[in-house]
Amino acid sequence: MTFDNVSLFPMGSKLSENGTLTVGGCDITNLAQKYGTPLYVYDENTIRTMAKTFVKEFTSRYESTVVAYASKAFLTKAMARIANEEGLSLDVVSGGEISAAISAGFPASRMDFHGNNKTPEELIYAVESGVGTIVVDGFHELNLLNQLASSREIVQGIMLRLSPSVDAHTHGHTTTGILDVKFGFSIESGESTTAIRQALGSTNLDLKGIHFHLGSPIFELEPYSQAIDTVLDYLAPFRSEGLNLREFSPGGGFAIGYMRNQPPPPISAYAEVITSMLIKKCTQLGFDLPKLIIEPGRSIVGRAGVAVYTVGVIKDIPTVRTYVSLDGGMGDNIRPALYGSEYEAVVANKMTVDTGHEIVTLAGKYCESGDILVKDVSLPTLESGDIIAIPSSGAYCLAMSSNYNMNPRPAVVMVKDGTSQIIRRRETYQDLIALDV
Ligand SMILES: Cc1ncc(COP(=O)(O)O)c(C=O)c1O
Numbered sequence: 001m002t003f004d005n006v007s008l009f010p011m012g013s014k015l016s017e018n019g020t021l022t023v024g025g026c027d028i029t030n031l032a033q034k035y036g037t038p039l040y041v042y043d044e045n046t047i048r049t050m051a052k053t054f055v056k057e058f059t060s061r062y063e064s065t066v067v068a069y070a071s072k073a074f075l076t077k078a079m080a081r082i083a084n085e086e087g088l089s090l091d092v093v094s095g096g097e098i099s100a101a102i103s104a105g106f107p108a109s110r111m112d113f114h115g116n117n118k119t120p121e122e123l124i125y126a127v128e129s130g131v132g133t134i135v136v137d138g139f140h141e142l143n144l145l146n147q148l149a150s151s152r153e154i155v156q157g158i159m160l161r162l163s164p165s166v167d168a169h170t171h172g173h174t175t176t177g178i179l180d181v182k183f184g185f186s187i188e189s190g191e192s193t194t195a196i197r198q199a200l201g202s203t204n205l206d207l208k209g210i211h212f213h214l215g216s217p218i219f220e221l222e223p224y225s226q227a228i229d230t231v232l233d234y235l236a237p238f239r240s241e242g243l244n245l246r247e248f249s250p251g252g253g254f255a256i257g258y259m260r261n262q263p264p265p266p267i268s269a270y271a272e273v274i275t276s277m278l279i280k281k282c283t284q285l286g287f288d289l290p291k292l293i294i295e296p297g298r299s300i301v302g303r304a305g306v307a308v309y310t311v312g313v314i315k316d317i318p319t320v321r322t323y324v325s326l327d328g329g330m331g332d333n334i335r336p337a338l339y340g341s342e343y344e345a346v347v348a349n350k351m352t353v354d355t356g357h358e359i360v361t362l363a364g365k366y367c368e369s370g371d372i373l374v375k376d377v378s379l380p381t382l383e384s385g386d387i388i389a390i391p392s393s394g395a396y397c398l399a400m401s402s403n404y405n406m407n408p409r410p411a412v413v414m415v416k417d418g419t420s421q422i423i424r425r426r427e428t429y430q431d432l433i434a435l436d437v
């Protein structure tokens with residue numbers, strides 16, 4: 001038996017005979033009882049299938065592709081191990097992400113370190129840990145990194161992050177490839193030309209290639225081809241100055257489905273547009289085909305994760321709105337408050353109830369009126385104690401979570417073929433004051 005929103009939930013999600021939601025062969029209502037709520041449930045098979053899909057769809061079109069999981073979307077030791085086992089590289093953006101991945105046995109040599117303002121301490125840590133590539137984002141970093149590498153008598157592999165002035169039409173907070181952003185060396189302003197020349201002349205830096213990232217989530221294909229076209233045209237003349245483009249990265253940003261009526265393009269469509277444009281431009285301009293590095297984050301883990309909450313207070317304001325308050329909210333998912341992001345929701349213990357639907361608003365428990373997770377959703381009549389499941393919650397929810405109002409962060413459970421395992425325990429009140437001195 002299936003249900004309306006099934007394509008937003010982890011692969012293989014089903015209805016049980018009792019009319020409850022199962023994910024990874026586990027009944028969500030049982031998981032809620034066993035581990036408590038709010039709870040984040042990740043389906044291991046979905047994560048692995050997405051990783052394999054990216055590898056297959058890209059390498060079948062362009063053999064020399066590396067898939068680097070953007071760990072900012074969701075990182076735990078278990079996640080780093082899965083990425084490693086699937087043969088992915090890792091896109092990291094802080095010393096903390098490097099450290100967490102190393103502690104899970106992820107080789108630093110397969111990490112690409114991004115960020116618009118890496119601190120000196122982070123750069124030293126990355127260099128000394130043997131991080132394979134540092135994606136340099138500004139002149140201060142370019143100077144500092146060359147000095148750090150020189151004083152250690154090493155040559156550090158780098159890419160330069162360029163900003164190609166291509167608008168990927170994402171939310172204003174998540175567009176990163178236009179002129180007016182903090183990221184990267186702008187082509188339009190001319191600073192990328194200075195940066196490429198400086199990098200080529202830096203004795204302790206090995207400029208392996210060029211990177212850009214347009215934003216996230218990108219539902220259109222055209223921005224990728226437009227940016228590849230622009231950037232390769234721009235780079236061609238630098239070959240006479242010594243640029244050897246061995247690596248090329250158009251970043252990540254591949255969309256996932258959040259709402260039933262807004263399906264993303266399939267991975268194969270992104271793969272087709274990126275690889276065909278890269279091959280076309282390299283052939284046209286006489287470049288040897290570089291290693292292609294893609295950086296999916298959201299699209300690897302987004303669908304795999306389900307947020308699970310318990311209904312508490314229900315406040316009905318006649319003719320205005322019914323607020324149904326949950327035991328989590330903006331502390332574990334800031335995206336609706338930050339970006340106006342929309343989600344679907346189901347009642348995990350009433351999946352087959354199709355009478356008495358009402359339009360309600362699912363609110364969080366945090367002290368902000370803007371702490372709304374899902375506005376105006378049609379659900380069966382709710383009672384306190386019902387279990388709400390929000391799909392597409394695997395990316396940028398826990399990763400951006402906070403202890404606002406001194407609420408402990410939720411536990412995280414990995415499910416697979418009918419078994420469940422805690423991969424991150426629920427925070428305790430003790431954890432909340434553990435750093436106070
Ligand atoms: C440089 C870079 N690569 C990859 C990503 C991952 O984006 P997504 O999770 O949408 O694939 C990001 C996200 O911010 C990024 O900044």
